[in-house]
Amino acid sequence: YVVENARRQLQLEPSRVRQRTVERLDRAEIERLIQSAYGAQSKYGLMIKTLFFSGARVQEFAHIKVEDLHLDSDPPQIHITHAKGQVSRYVPILPTLAQELRTHLQGRTQGYLYESNRHTRYSVRGIQDIVKESAVAAGITKRVYPHLLRHSIATILLDSGEVPIDQVQKFLGHLQLSTTQIYAQTSVRALGENYVRALGPTTS
Secondary structure, X not given: OHHHHHHHHOOOOXXXXXXXXXXXXXXXXXXXXXXXXXXXOHHHHHHXXXXXXXXXXXXXXXXXXXXXXXXXXXXXXXXXXXXXXXOOEEEEOOHHHHHHHHHHHOOOOOOEOOEOOOOOEOOHHHHHHHHHHHHHHOOXXXXXXXXXXXXXXXXXXXXXXXXXXXXXHHHHOOOOHHHHHHHHHHHXXXXXXXXXXXXXXXXX
C-alpha cells in the first residue's frame, strides 16, 4: 500500500517488464562455497552440498526427515514432502552424496536430516546464516543465499544440454513451465558469456 501510494503521488508507472534472468554461482564458486563450509564444520559442508544437489527451496530443505531419504534407490532419491503448493516430489541425488548422508546419519532412522544440538530442525534463518557465512569465508563477493543455490543447479543442468527443460521443471517442483524458462534464459546468457570468453581476444 505504501509503495503504491508513493508511486501514485510521484506519478510513476510500474514496470511492465519482468526480469527474465536470474543470478547464479558457477561450478567453481559452488565448490569453493562447499569447501569453505566443510572447513568451518563438516556438517555445514554436507548441508550446503545437499541443499545444492537437491535443488530444494530452503523451507523444503529444513523439513527433510530421515524417513524421506531413499538412499538405496537407483539413483538415490530424496522425497520432498514439505513442498510449495503441497505438491511433493522425488529428486535424485548423486551416489557419492548418498554415501556421505549414510555416514552422517550413523544408523539414525528417524528425525530431521539435519538437527541442531537440541535435536530440532534448523530454522530457515539458521540455514541462511550458514550459507552466507560460508560464502564470506570463501571470498565470494556476490550476495549468496540458499535460493541462489537452487538458481545455480537449475542453470547448470540446462547448460549441460543433458537434462530437458521439462525434467528440470519436475526436479524444481515448478507447476508452470514458464517459471522454469527463466532459468533457460539465464542459461542462454551464460552461453553468450562463455562464447565471448572463448573466442574473444586474449591479453597475451
